[in-house]
Amino acid sequence: MAVNLKGKSFLTLMDFEPKEIRYLLDLAHDLKQYKRTGTIHQVLKGKTIVLLFEKTSTRTRCAFEVAAMEEGAGVTFLDSKSSQMGKKESMEDTAKVLGRFFDGIEYRGYDQAVVEQLAKHSGVPVWNGLTDVDHPTQILADLLTIEEHIKKPLEEVKVVFSGDIRNNMSYAWMYGCAKMGMHYVAYGPDELAAQLDQEILKKVQEVAAETGATIEISSNPESLKGADVVYADVWASMGEEAEIPERVKLLTPFKVTTELMESTENPACLFMHCLPAFHDFETTMAKEQMALGYDIREVTDEVFKSKNSVVFDEAENRMHTIKAVLVATIG
Secondary structure, eight states, X not given: OOOOOXXXXXXXXXXXXXXXXXXXXHHHHHHHHHHHHTOOOOTTTTOEEEEEESSOOSHHXXXXXXXXXXXXXXXXXXXXXXOOBTTTBOHHHHHHHHHHHOSEEEEESSOHHHHHHHHHHHSSOEEEEEBTTBOHHHHHHHHHHHHHHOOSOGGGOEEEEESOTTSHHHHHHHHHHHHHTOEEEEEOOHHHHTTSOHHHHHXXXXXXHHHTOEEEEEOOGGGGTTOSEEEEOOXXXXXXXXXXXXXXXXXXXXXXXXXXXXXXTOTTOEEEEOSOOOOSSOSHHHHHHHHTTOOOOSBOHHHHTSTTBOHHHHHHHHHHHHHHHHXXXXX
16 A cells, blocks of 8 residues: 655654655655755745744754755744744644644654644644654654665664663654564663653553564663664753763763673674764863763763764764655655
């Protein structure tokens, strides 16, 4: 049966069947090849989209803007300072207004309920650029990157997420691996495992039972063995400085080092990261925290710059997979 995603919002991979995710990945591969060969596609000519950003981003904004413009669409960017969303105007009213102006809406912010409200009331496709519990466009880019570097089916791939296993990237990976029949290990402290959303885990395990996926939560280093991918994310963001001493103590055993990569017993194991990453001391925050005695790096520079690191391929693939989502839903 043919896949038709026209008019469908992209809020979480949990809303998509495996064959629909497969379709988006295949489309992304094709669109990336078009760009590489200079083939003009532009199926979104005459369309317009709006980007709503309550959280700042480099990759998400650039990926959406370049993807839309290369396909011929116009783009409007609104951040929290340049719109009345949630301040003088309710989210429902904002959605209804924007739906009259634009063919699609991207939202990047905090509460998943916001992106769901936009989808409910706008009447046009809405795309999740990141919320506190999900990051579906990133996972789509990561899956594309895995397929480019690992020559075996996704259902044979094992991904280990090392570190803060209750953050949005860890949950997003659970969704993606469950849907695509993959082996996922959330490798982190038992204290954080106890804080995982049990309702989410239940839903993920239900999907995994249908697809043949394996979803594990572990603090045992043995769970690293056989990994095809080790994934990391930052331990602390701007505004969370007060939590850094406790988080560094808790998460340092799960820092991605050469030794951790070697413990996978897979010399070809990829290192992946959604970026930005603390891997050296060239950022203001890393310098300031190191001066206070806290090494906030979730990955060492040696691993980050190694031949196994594909982090910049991932970053590029944000554009190609987001382009696929735009083309599939409003093209």
